[in-house]
Amino acid sequence: MVKIHADAISGMKAQYDEAAKRLLAQKSILALILKHTAEEFMEMTEDEIEACIEGKPEIASMSVEPGEILKTEITGISTESTVPGEGKITYDIRFVVYKPGEQQKIKLIINIEAQKKWDPGYAIVTRGIFYCARMISEQKHREFEKSDYDRIKKVYSIWICMNGPAGEECGIASYRFTKKDYLGQLPDEKQTYDKMEVVVITLNPEKQSENQMVKVLNVLFSDIMNVEEKREQLREYGVTLDSKRTEEVDVMCNLSDLIEERGIEKGIAQGIEKGIAQGKRQMIMELIQAGVLTSQEGAKWLDKRMDEAETDN
Structure with a gap:
């Protein structure tokens, strides 16, 4: 006899989210994402990018109990952001990456969010802008003091929508500051305003894509493939999952049989x-x-x- 309870469904969703975040936080997957979304790394190999990721990415841990959010204690940057008067937000994944520079390494702060719905009741890019703004404002007293604003580090908020607009192709879009002269021509010092960028990735397992990152993510979050099918497909794409990551894929496959995210x-x-x-x-x-x-x-x-x-x- 089978009974369906709202608490059980919430618990399974929390487990699914947890497994998805831990899967995304694998450095090889993060390097693949950065190569296809961040211009600073597009000319580098995935192995080179992986070596630039500092420590172990911080992951927000979701309790199986509805409404509870826990913080996994891992070396790295915190997933929690608390600003007086603005409340607290918890990032899914956040980490620091250093790109080799001509004179010194360039530090970037990266946030990655796994989003199940393309239209959750608000524009994803707008929420991404808010997350970027928080990651910049909280650098006060951490990355710079007083009015030394030139020390602000660039931030990325990358949103992966597992289920993009119905019937649409997979997509990758970037939202960032650009300079436009209305009178005269001021010096274009990109490093002074290129401080925040939102990237939205939309997936659709039913649509084919030539983009390597999209192909891999489509397989990881597919709700129509079993674990062995996913492992075989990933091997064809040059991605090998260790036993721990395979277990997480297995959890996601089993749960998606009971909770169809669409x-x-x-x-x-x-x-x-x-x-x-x-x-x-x-x-x-x-x-x-x-x-x-x-x-x-x-x-x-x-x-x-x-x-x-x-x-x-």
């Missing part, structure tokens, strides 16, 4: 199909009694007429 209705449908395959016909009847499914919907999954389903009910 809509709980499809997740229920998948669960029903599995129940039928296992002979658990009673599960469907309980869903009808609980009001989760109508008699017509139950009859559809049972492959029998509605009056027969109602009789059994």
